[in-house]
Amino acid sequence: MTNGLGLDGAYDTTLDRIKGQGKGKSALAMAALMWISRSEHPMSIGELCEALAVKIGSRDIEYDNIPSEKTLLASCMGLATIDESSTVRLVHFTLQEYFNSHSEHFENAESTMAEICLTYLNFDFINRLSHSLDRAPIETRLLQYASSYWGLYARTGLTEGVKSLALQLLSKFGGHISAKLVLRQESNGWWWRHSEGFTGLHRAAYLGLDEIAIALLDEGGGCGPDLADGMRHTALAWAAKSGHEGMVRLLLDRKEVNPDSRDNYGQAPLHWAASCGHEEIVQLLLDRKEVNPDSRDNYGQTPLHWAANSGHEGIVKLLLDQKEVNPGSGDNYSRTPLLSAAQGGHEGIVKLLLDLKEVNPDWRDSYGQTPLLCAAQGGHEGIVKLLLDRKEVNPDSRDNDGRTPLYWAADGRHEMIVKLLQGCADAESCTGANDASIPPFHPF
Numbered sequence: 001m002t003n004g005l006g007l008d009g010a011y012d013t014t015l016d017r018i019k020g021q022g023k024g025k026s027a028l029a030m031a032a033l034m035w036i037s038r039s040e041h042p043m044s045i046g047e048l049c050e051a052l053a054v055k056i057g058s059r060d061i062e063y064d065n066i067p068s069e070k071t072l073l074a075s076c077m078g079l080a081t082i083d084e085s086s087t088v089r090l091v092h093f094t095l096q097e098y099f100n101s102h103s104e105h106f107e108n109a110e111s112t113m114a115e116i117c118l119t120y121l122n123f124d125f126i127n128r129l130s131h132s133l134d135r136a137p138i139e140t141r142l143l144q145y146a147s148s149y150w151g152l153y154a155r156t157g158l159t160e161g162v163k164s165l166a167l168q169l170l171s172k173f174g175g176h177i178s179a180k181l182v183l184r185q186e187s188n189g190w191w192w193r194h195s196e197g198f199t200g201l202h203r204a205a206y207l208g209l210d211e212i213a214i215a216l217l218d219e220g221g222g223c224g225p226d227l228a229d230g231m232r233h234t235a236l237a238w239a240a241k242s243g244h245e246g247m248v249r250l251l252l253d254r255k256e257v258n259p260d261s262r263d264n265y266g267q268a269p270l271h272w273a274a275s276c277g278h279e280e281i282v283q284l285l286l287d288r289k290e291v292n293p294d295s296r297d298n299y300g301q302t303p304l305h306w307a308a309n310s311g312h313e314g315i316v317k318l319l320l321d322q323k324e325v326n327p328g329s330g331d332n333y334s335r336t337p338l339l340s341a342a343q344g345g346h347e348g349i350v351k352l353l354l355d356l357k358e359v360n361p362d363w364r365d366s367y368g369q370t371p372l373l374c375a376a377q378g379g380h381e382g383i384v385k386l387l388l389d390r391k392e393v394n395p396d397s398r399d400n401d402g403r404t405p406l407y408w409a410a411d412g413r414h415e416m417i418v419k420l421l422q423g424c425a426d427a428e429s430c431t432g433a434n435d436a437s438i439p440p441f442h443p444f
Helices: 007-019 023-038 045-052 069-075 093-101 109-121 143-156 160-170 177-186 191-197 200-207 210-219 235-242 245-252 269-276 279-286 303-310 313-320 337-344 347-354 371-378 381-388 405-411 415-422 427-434
Strands: 080-082 088-090
Touching: 007 023, 007 093, 023 045, 023 069, 023 080, 023 088, 023 093, 023 109, 045 069, 045 109, 045 143, 069 080, 088 093, 109 143, 109 160, 143 160, 143 177, 143 200, 160 200, 160 210, 177 200, 200 210, 200 235, 200 245, 210 245, 235 245, 235 269, 235 279, 245 279, 269 279, 269 303, 269 313, 279 313, 303 313, 303 337, 313 347, 337 347, 337 371, 347 381, 371 381, 371 405, 381 415, 405 415
Parallel strands: none
Antiparallel strands: 080 088
8 A cells, every 4th residue: 555556455365375375275365355245234253153164065064174263364365353342344434335336256155155054054954953942052053143144145145056055944834943943033022932834935935036926935845825824924024024015026926825813912914014115015915815814913903003103105105095994993802993093193094094994093002002192102293183173072081090182291301392282272181281290391
């Protein structure tokens, strides 16, 4: 750099020196730099060294091939470093930028990394691990990483080699430790404890690997298109949740698939698509006559509740266009879509719902909370203004503990909302301002 080279020139020169080493050291360094620059999360030195020892298509790892830290760093000639947490990193962020703009250094990186992860998961010693284990054993350092990320690499670099190795894994996925590991990492609650029924088709649907899903369906082998896992999620539910439109279409074309199937919580694929904001998938499901657009789950919540709560305005519009949908219905706790939208601060959805005659703008849930109270508590000034413009709304409504919107606005230090509520035209409706239970308000 002192000789007038820019950073790109400096990195070019160093990589030329790396490639000029002996064949073994050069290959080791370039493979290490590929993994570090393309990893989905920062890799530990243990994960990286184990990945570098995998020979694609082999039956087991050869421990003699695992490089030492000293050998690995020396071969990289200063471009890689290990920090105090044993994480391997590039020497500087500009090197990551360099690799991002010089992809020729790592041709077919994603497919190579997918094949290495899949080869590792298909190793005999991994297949012998008990499915009852809750975590990856400490000696299997690459197991969690390979389980979590092979699919992301495969989606970008799906070759015949990747497809073959993926089918080898997914055909026995229900009894593989990888099934529990990915459910534990990616799912909420206790779903990972119900991994026995989580098949390869479920995993392919969640990852959006259409070609692999077709191959699994053609092969059969326990991967029925409408088979449910331990929580009664079907492949369609997994695809709807993760937003893979092509996979949803593929599954809906199968006559065996029930587009309105329910899981253990009474939630259908439409609930998941509405909650996660996948508008195209919501439309696909609404186009099916078997799908009930106003279905209630075990908590009494409809897809409209889920979309309003998550703030997906486009999906709310789609659902409101369905004549079966009741926009003013409450769930098991009497919470309406309007109340959920007001609490979440979703002003556009609040406007849509307030325009409907079926919606009561002053509805009280089981806890005595109104949309105004929820908006004031959350500090959503625009929604408070919308609600105060409605003559049906009582600005001094009290929840079951006797607390008013003014109380919650003051408690949350929402100054402008306090002023709005104190400035109510009807002085009698603002008695909450004199409530001794209201904490003193201090400007910001």
